[in-house]
Amino acid sequence: MSRRKTERLLSLVVCLLSTRRYLTAEQIREAVGVYPDQPEAFKRMFERDKEELRELGIPLETGRVSPLDEEEAGYRIRRQAYELPEIRLEPDEAAVLGLAARVWRHAELAGAAAGALLKLRAAGIDTSGADGAASQGIEPRVHTDEPAFGPLWQAVRDRRPVTFAYWAAGRGEPQRRNLEPWGVVNRRGRWYVAGMDTDRGAVRVFRLSRIEGPVTLSGPPGSVTVPEGTDVREVVRSWDRAAPQRRTALLRVRHGAGYGLRRHAAGKQDGSQGSGEHTGPAGGWDEITVPFADVMWFAEHVASYGADVVVVDPPDLREAVISKLKGALA
């Protein structure tokens, strides 16, 4: 069954590529030869076959067979639209191509990367050097563990709106969101989708791991317009970027501890001070100033250092840390 279907589809592609003029369904049936004679059965099978070719990315064109006949549709595949343009690669380019194809291994676009590689090899490109010097000792990967990645990429690609349930930070239950997605971006190992939240009438960024359940396509292809000049990477970056750090904290940090804070300390304290062998007396303390933006977030960060870091100033930060610690004690 499957074999006969492959044979039929292959003949159909060759037939439609071999013609310059549009062929009617009947002409195609005769040329390909293996379609059923019964008109209804042929029509159904031909419709399915056309759909199958389109899914493979084969540019099947529909047009009028003759200018006098408005009814009869004809079909053809234009070679120029079908064929991969000439592409030649230098050996070093072919080597990084192999590296790029490995990025998606086992992830959502793995099949697509393999398909692309197959076509490029078919165009005469030799990728056997991909395991050579250029890619040695380097292993790139991107994972797409979030189930929402596949449907969101399709939605972005086909410009379709989506709806999904989303756990906003700190909420007790997920909420339904309606989004015109503009793009998906991986930042610090997490996937985000950015776009127009149509309920709120504003640009929003969502983390894919917080999407609960299925992502449903809620409109036809082409119905989403990405505003001209939109840089989705920039949208996600500016959303993710911390607020300007306008305040400073004065902290007492025990020798040999608090590296995560020392690295951000004002002045030249990059963590070398007080590390390993103590520069001061054992059990001694350094005072450092660290910029911060959000009291609650920074209080959590400082609290995580326990008895190794003490807030001297400002008082609201000090209170927030004490309250965090009391919470952990409860």
Next chain:
Amino acid sequence: MSRGQQGGPRTSRGQKAGEGARAGQPATSAERLRRLLALVPYVVSRETAGLAETAAAFGVSERELVDDLNMLWCVELRDPYPYCPIDLSYEGGEIVISQAESIGRPLRLAVDEASALLVALRMLAEVPGLEDRSALSRLIAKLEAAAGEAAAPSAQVAVHVDPPDGDGVVAKVREAVARRRRVHMRYYVPGRDEATERDVDPMRLLVVEGRAYLEGWCRRAEAVRLFRLDRILGLTVLDVPASVPAGAEPVDVDQGLFRPSPDDVHVVLDVSAPGRWVAEYYPCESVEELGDGRLRIHLRTPDTRWVRRLMLRLGEDGAVIAPAALRAQVREDASAALAQYAAT
């Protein structure tokens, strides 16, 4: 008489059409058609290709490949008289396609295909210190040109690469990996809030999810370890050859970078809605919804010091359920910290 009723193209092996064995999973009609359409240009662009090497390039057995070739050879159209548009032979194990008619060139790249490669290449191009940058940008330009319109949606997917500090750590690591040299580094371990000094024999540079890691044999831990490049406080390439023990197993990057081990401590945490991020941020064994946005999280870890720090951070939004000793430690940590505030 059509070709389908004949024996098959000239062959030294005598396989007949329709005998194709299926190694592994059977391909769907669509997958097989994709392969058939690539097979003809693959051979045509090389003038001739060996059966064995072609089968390997397409990831099929030689029997499957021969079956594909027979199927291509059997294509017959009527225009209006029957003719066979594809002629080929694989005599002596060498494929030659003498007539390929209309399918001599591969099909254009689909949007997904162009995107998969372009997104990956743009990510690689952002990794600082990769010396193949010029090859990367030339390849990106060529693929964009070849893909045409299909390249456009790839701009809507991106993997952001964290730029590490300006010390050129990536370049130094690349050099050490390529020249097989030992490195000395100061490395920050946030889970323990420690800056550690260690010698490492580099194995690979991993770029996973836009983050760069050095994989190497840590001579301090006497084990394979991953070091995040943005946590390296300083690195020197030593004039000592790297010596990675023969038994050192590289990390299986496809299984996730951090795998629990059976010796790990089993930790159970409850978090309320503001602490749900914990389940996304750390590799968890299982996560249960408790209602009202609360979660019960099970995880395994060789070192619970980071969990203690996490609990201080969570405050009232988190609680250790098990083990009891860890719960007691967190209380001690919190009271020791509060004692500092009482004293000042």
